Amino acid sequence: MVATQTPSWSSSPSTITLPTLSQPSLKSNYPSLPPQNKMGSAEGIIWRDVHPSSLTSLEQKGEGSGASVYRGLLPSLQLHEKPMLVAMRKPRITSILALDRFEAEVRLRTRISHPNLLPLLGACTAPPEYCTISPWMDGGTLFDVLHAKAVSMSFERLVTLSLQFANAMAYMHECNLVHRDLKTANLLLDRKWENLVVADLDLAVDVNELLSAASKNGGRAVHRGPSNGRLSHMVGTLVYMAPEVLSGKPHSFAADVYAFAVTINEMATGAVPFVDRKMPVPELHTVLETRFNEVKLRGTIVKNHLRPVLARGVPEEFRELIQQCWHPDPVERPTFPQIVCLLRQILERGPKYLSNFSGSTVDIDNHLAGVSRGMRIDDCNPILTEIKSHMSAARKPIWEQKRTQSNGNGMEIDSYTMPLDITAALSSTCGSRGPDRMEDRSIVQSQLANLPNTHLFGVFDGHAGQKCSDFVAKHFAGALFRAWVNADATPESALVHAFEDVDEAFLKDAPATEESGCTALTALVVDSTLFVANAGDCRCVLGRTDGSYVDLSRDHVATDPFEKARIEARGGFVSPQGRVQGRLMVSRAMGDRSVKRFVSSTPEVLTSSISEKDDFIIMASDGLWDVVSSQEAVSMLRSTVRVPDMAAKRLALKAVELGSDDNISVVVVFFGGNKSFSYL
8 A cells, every 4th residue: 555645735836725714603693502491493493302202103224333213203393284204313321421422412412503414303311212303314324325326426516515514514613512423424415415414413522621631631632431431532433533533632623624534535536435446335344454454554544644545536626625634734734614615616616617527536546555465355245234333323432331340241341450561473384285275364453443452363274275264364353343332242242243243254255165164263352351262273372470371262173072962963963083074173163164054153252360470372273282282382482582473483483393284373472561563
């Protein structure tokens, strides 16, 4: 991938001139409401307390991890008027934080009004029927229009909708509000796609609250603790987030401007940001995981100023506006009133001028060739169908969901546990099989999906080909993230769902003749809690400071009495040679289509609190364990310099030296180290 270096607009010869504004307040045209009442009005819109039972013809239209959306009819206050077609959003209120966010959204929406902000018609704030009522927008989300319906809009319509978008944001900013989650999935259109409204204000907050919270935290955005609540900076969608927010600074007006730029560029290209191509039914997170991991993308945006590729079928001044809005320096970005003036100037040139530009065109020109080499986007078919529900659901920061104590069904995780200083590395070798027979894959991910103190490691031992292990390694982290954002999920349940979902996705994605499979071993570290999930005969071993060890996984082989009984209960058999249906020695794995009925992808999950006595873990495919015992591996590491690269490589080379005839993959994770993550 070749990162596009955004020019400095203060010195570029092609700099557009930002207008100096002196205009009446935008708020003067759209008066605010007094403090919350049982009924009130804003710009002619009546809002009132509404119980869900008062709506008729309710039909569920969508469901996500944070809310369900219904379409129905809201009776008018006037007997002679017809009921209004509305959308009812019912959030899942499972914590004080979620309730606080819901109440804050209702308070905010009853006090602001603008033609291009989704109005609040009603709300129910009485438990357990929490909901908000808004007009139903027949055109759906702009994300669906651009991608699911593949609409190519004219440049005139592009500018018109962009202007409506900018007007709404200029009003919000004058009200001192930052949206914090601007994207095409949060923009709604009417039936003719002529009018746009900004929706999903549940993350909107007064900018002074953010700055005040950040000032108490040394100038950086708050991440955790009982008081940060909805002020946490780690909200929104990665590809629309400004680099300074990704670096830990609080959201600001300039961060909204950055997201605006990414969004209108998406409108102009018809392409998903950073994927930079049109797709029939794109699955944003899935596609991104194929091209990058989350950490890599975030780092490239922040350090290399990577931006989505610019559209071609638009005037140069429109392209320059986009570039200026996503400038790496927030100070250099224009304000929304300035953006409004520039877009008006373009529209005022008239239809004859505007018709010279096609709009909705994209030219990738090998834009991503450098970094994405070896990570083919064409290999990616949609894995799951949850993207739109995730994009429209409430976005409580993931660590706030997961770092609360469970009610006894899952592992209790302390929000204030001191994080470990983790260092890790992986080493792989094809062994005596030769490079054309390398079927193993491994992953090492720090700061999984931008989550602080959360790390993921995995070893995937392929057999009968590499397609299954390659697929699982590419998509496991994304599947885990999707499973984990579920309101009721625990790390253990998320790991189980991730194993099963990726297995199902591979079998659907691969040709019916594909017979490859892989065993899978993953370790998830959350603060000082370790979750090990295993399906197959890879192994995870914990080494302790006193030289002892503990096996954190057990081998799933067909000769194991428990596994054999499970296989036979499903109508299968284990041959005298110890193979499922006479074919496969392992009893749990992903893929393996012909024996899938008997070979389970459901992992066993072991949970352990990491103590001061716990020194490291070794994760490896059976190519190591066939020739090295758990105790021998632990002893070798204790006699090796405490550098992950060297430790992992030593174990892999030792297995080769001892004559292992299998692929060998080793991941070594040190607890309490002080080195950076390394990759071999």
